[in-house]
Amino acid sequence: MKKASIAMIIGPLFLLGLYIFPLWNIMLGAPQYPDPLGLNIHINGLQGVSEFDIQNIDGLNHYIGMHTLPKAEDMWEFGTFPMVIGIMVALGVLIGILGYLDKVSYKWFLGWFLLMSILGLLGMYDFNEWLVDYGTNLDPNAIMKLTNPDGSPMTYKPPLLGHVKMLNFDVTSLPSTGAWFMFVGMMLTLAAAFMGWKSTKTQK
Amino acid sequence: MKIYNHLILTIGAALMLVSCGQQNQSSNGALSSSAAEKVYVAPGEQDEYYAFLSGGYSGNLTVYGLPSGRMFKEIPVFSQFPTSGYGYSEETVPMLNTSHGFVPWDDAHHPDISQTNGELDGRWIFINGNNTPRIARIDLSTFETAEIIEVPNSAGNHSSSFITENTEYVVAGTRFSVPVPQRDMPINEYKGNFKGALTFISVDPEHGHMAIKFQLLMPGFNYDLSHPGRGKSHGWFFFTTYNTEEANSLLEVNASQNDKDFIAAINWKKIEEYVNNGGGTKIPANYAHNVYDEHSHTGTSTMRKEVLTVDPTKVPGAVFFLPTPKSPHGCDVDPTGQYIIGNGKLSADLTVHSFDKMITAIEGGNFDGEAYGIPILKFEDVLAGQVKSGGLGPLHTEFDGKGNAYTTFFISSEVVKWQLGTWEVIDRKPTYYSVGHLMIPGGNSRKPFGKYVVAMNKITKDRYLPTGPEMEHSAQLYDISGDKMELIYDFPTHGEPHYAAGCPAELLAPKSQKIYRLDENRHPYAVTSADGSKVVRDGNEVHVYMSTIRSHFTPDNIEGIKVGDKVYFHITNHEQDFDVPHGFAILGQNSSELLVMPGQTKTSVWEPKDVGVWPFYCTDFCSALHQEMQGYVRVSPANSNVELKWSLGE
Numbered sequence: 001m002k003k004a005s006i007a008m009i010i011g012p013l014f015l016l017g018l019y020i021f022p023l024w025n026i027m028l029g030a031p032q033y034p035d036p037l038g039l040n041i042h043i044n045g046l047q048g049v050s051e052f053d054i055q056n057i058d059g060l061n062h063y064i065g066m067h068t069l070p071k072a073e074d075m076w077e078f079g080t081f082p083m084v085i086g087i088m089v090a091l092g093v094l095i096g097i098l099g100y101l102d103k104v105s106y107k108w109f110l111g112w113f114l115l116m117s118i119l120g121l122l123g124m125y126d127f128n129e130w131l132v133d134y135g136t137n138l139d140p141n142a143i144m145k146l147t148n149p150d151g152s153p154m155t156y157k158p159p160l161l162g163h164v165k166m167l168n169f170d171v172t173s174l175p176s177t178g179a180w181f182m183f184v185g186m187m188l189t190l191a192a193a194f195m196g197w198k199s200t201k202t203q204k
Numbered sequence: 205m206k207i208y209n210h211l212i213l214t215i216g217a218a219l220m221l222v223s224c225g226q227q228n229q230s231s232n233g234a235l236s237s238s239a240a241e242k243v244y245v246a247p248g249e250q251d252e253y254y255a256f257l258s259g260g261y262s263g264n265l266t267v268y269g270l271p272s273g274r275m276f277k278e279i280p281v282f283s284q285f286p287t288s289g290y291g292y293s294e295e296t297v298p299m300l301n302t303s304h305g306f307v308p309w310d311d312a313h314h315p316d317i318s319q320t321n322g323e324l325d326g327r328w329i330f331i332n333g334n335n336t337p338r339i340a341r342i343d344l345s346t347f348e349t350a351e352i353i354e355v356p357n358s359a360g361n362h363s364s365s366f367i368t369e370n371t372e373y374v375v376a377g378t379r380f381s382v383p384v385p386q387r388d389m390p391i392n393e394y395k396g397n398f399k400g401a402l403t404f405i406s407v408d409p410e411h412g413h414m415a416i417k418f419q420l421l422m423p424g425f426n427y428d429l430s431h432p433g434r435g436k437s438h439g440w441f442f443f444t445t446y447n448t449e450e451a452n453s454l455l456e457v458n459a460s461q462n463d464k465d466f467i468a469a470i471n472w473k474k475i476e477e478y479v480n481n482g483g484g485t486k487i488p489a490n491y492a493h494n495v496y497d498e499h500s501h502t503g504t505s506t507m508r509k510e511v512l513t514v515d516p517t518k519v520p521g522a523v524f525f526l527p528t529p530k531s532p533h534g535c536d537v538d539p540t541g542q543y544i545i546g547n548g549k550l551s552a553d554l555t556v557h558s559f560d561k562m563i564t565a566i567e568g569g570n571f572d573g574e575a576y577g578i579p580i581l582k583f584e585d586v587l588a589g590q591v592k593s594g595g596l597g598p599l600h601t602e603f604d605g606k607g608n609a610y611t612t613f614f615i616s617s618e619v620v621k622w623q624l625g626t627w628e629v630i631d632r633k634p635t636y637y638s639v640g641h642l643m644i645p646g647g648n649s650r651k652p653f654g655k656y657v658v659a660m661n662k663i664t665k666d667r668y669l670p671t672g673p674e675m676e677h678s679a680q681l682y683d684i685s686g687d688k689m690e691l692i693y694d695f696p697t698h699g700e701p702h703y704a705a706g707c708p709a710e711l712l713a714p715k716s717q718k719i720y721r722l723d724e725n726r727h728p729y730a731v732t733s734a735d736g737s738k739v740v741r742d743g744n745e746v747h748v749y750m751s752t753i754r755s756h757f758t759p760d761n762i763e764g765i766k767v768g769d770k771v772y773f774h775i776t777n778h779e780q781d782f783d784v785p786h787g788f789a790i791l792g793q794n795s796s797e798l799l800v801m802p803g804q805t806k807t808s809v810w811e812p813k814d815v816g817v818w819p820f821y822c823t824d825f826c827s828a829l830h831q832e833m834q835g836y837v838r839v840s841p842a843n844s845n846v847e848l849k850w851s852l853g854e
Contacts, residue, residue, distance in 0.1 A: 052780035059781070144828075
């Protein structure tokens with residue numbers, strides 16, 4: 001249980017990587033953008049991969065009537081996410097310490113993992129909702145109003161995960177370093193729960 | 205039938221001959237296929253070297269890639285360039301200011317890339333204006349002209365613009381000697397009265413800013429070309445001279461009488477010390493110093509009123525003459541700094557002087573007389589060797605860093621490869637036709653990149669599809685990586701290249717600037733925020749603070765302009781994306797368009813002469829809606845009361 005608790009203390013700390021590294025990354029390449037434009041999604045706001053990428057993405061998107069990319073203060077998520085992560089890190093570390101002191105069982109470890117997974121899924125759901133809004137809520141006076149072959153208006157939702165060809169752009173959306181930190185951290189807590197469970201079993 | 209057979213036989217024989225010939229050429233054929241591979245830079249790939257070819261009478265500098273021979277850019281330097289508005293825009297007109305007023309053209313000759321410890325460092329490239337003597341410095345991160353300094357007391361600024369091995373100085377020598385200071389005097393009193401000014405312009409190591417440190421007032425010969433000492437001879441500068449006869453008319457005969465002219469060896473370190481200790485004489489002068497600021501995007505011209513001159517006879521041990529046969533043209537120093545090559549253009553041979561022998565001779569004090577108080581060394585004392593080339597009219601020599609030298613022969617139209625030290629000719633290849641300069645990247649530094657040599661020819665004739673009497677010049681590219689030179693490519697060059705400078709692509713490509721930062725734009729009329737656009741009237745001057753972004757001008761409707769107004773369009777490009785310039789042109793503009801790079805501000809003046817509604821538009825196909833990028837200016841009668849107003853999207 002000591003080893004499991006140490007893993008449970010370390011695991012949540014990996015989530016601190018989200019304060020430094022982007023959670024998600026969307027790259028937009030096109031014939032005239034051999035160096036693709038890129039968007040890094042951090043838990044506290046959006047950043048261009050290169051300094052002027054956001055400005056340039058907005059500049060291109062205005063032709064098809066997309067709204068400009070939100071600033072940190074435009075979305076409640078960018079205020080809430082860092083707090084949620086902070087609370088979860090503190091909670092996880094606390095559970096780990098209590099486990100070390102034999103005050104709580106491995107089930108708490110599992111509980112933290114499940115709670116974090118649910119929050120993560122909710123976050124993904126919210127992120128996808130925003131992508132849908134961003135890609136479909138278009139200015140009715142857009143310069144270029146394009147339609148699909150079936151006549152329906154073309155929309156521009158970037159993929160949540162993977163690659164999509166959108167007009168002249170190849171759009172690729174993938175988890176970034178921060179997400180991998182979160183993944184490793186969460187796996188550590190899951191392992192901690194497993195180790196805790198095994199040690200409890202042997203004790204019996 | 206017999207006749208027919210006979211014919212077949214004849215044709216067969218002819219075919220045999222042809223095929224023999226082809227067999228002979230088949231090695232050539234194999235060579236040419238490998239030549240194609242050598243110069244082929246596949247689509248999307250980039251060249252190995254940058255080559256900067258002077259434009260000669262175009263007044264500008266052109267940028268090429270090697271080995272492809274593709275031209276990437278023409279950098280406007282001494283000549284107005286309507287393509288970008290250089291020399292037309294309010295910001296760049298001061299760059300072409302001189303003591304003779306606005307001079308919109310020059311004859312640009314000898315580019316030289318800045319060096320540190322004798323190796324190319326790729327910070328700047330310098331080039332001389334020959335006609336109205338000037339030296340320009342071009343920034344190699346923006347590839348734009350950053351500074352131009354006029355050279356007073358000089359005329360035909362030809363033995364220029366060569367730099368010392370730590371870019372301490374860029375040196376400008378006069379080709380034509382003139383009265384110093386200029387004065388009204390009979391031309392035929394030239395001899396003994398005219399002076400040849402050799403100007404040492406210091407280069408600020410941080411910003412590159414140029415300032416004339418001193419002018420050495422030499423006897424009235426023609427100072428043709430020059431090169432710095434390097435390595436052991438660092439601290440010296442060498443100039444070829446001709447017309448040591450001091451003829452003032454029919455020079456082709458009268459300046460070709462002396463069997464030997466001189467190479468002037470200048471110990472500039474000694475003169476620098478003399479000057480730093482208060483030596484030299486300040487004389488009144490009048491010359492322009494024009495500096496372009498990358499952040500205000502604006503050039504300013506300042507007139508300088510004084511120059512420090514040095515009499516060479518006042519600095520003992522600083523200046524010597526090395527007799528050199530036959531009106532030498534190019535003056536080249538090998539990468540070790542040991543050999544000084546005089547290319548005697550009326551001769552078949554090259555004269556090579558030895559730096560060590562020169563020093564020994566100077567120390568020995570055994571002179572062969574003097575000229576105007578300057579000691580003449582004995583030819584035999586300084587001679588390292590002579591290259592019996594078998595060619596005619598040697599002009600310029602470059603080096604490959606492997607102990608070989610390559611010399612152009614104008615009259616016999618060839619490049620000759622020879623070995624330093626043995627003076628043996630190793631190879632010769634024809635050029636097409638009448639080659640002037642040649643260039644090996646870094647071939648004029650301590651560290652040449654001896655892979656290619658570019659020969660720049662004066663005569664084109666039949667090399668390309670004909671284009672009437674006037675054609676571009678031709679250049680040939682040779683692979684010099686083997687023992688023998690191999691002609692691998694032939695390409696036209698813009699203007700008349702007199703010399704070039706080249707360097708590995710990786711020295712410049714990574715630092716080539718992509719945009720100008722809008723947040724660093726300090727132009728006084730810049731619009732740096734989207735809502736900052738405005739139109740301001742001040743008497744009959746109207747200033748339009750206009751911004752551009754794909755795909756509109758802000759503002760694009762302007763009213764209240766009157767006939768007789770002087771309208772300044774200050775255009776700021778709000779793009780911060782690589783390679784998205786916007787252009788600006790308005791009907792009836794008496795200058796050129798503006799091509800404004802991302803983050804930059806440029807100004808064009810428009811003086812409407814007639815009432816009406818006049819359009820302006822973006823001249824660079826910037827985006828899918830480029831054709832929509834336009835606007836109107838309403839011009840009312842001079843006495844009208846139309847209110848000044850401007851708008852976008854109303």
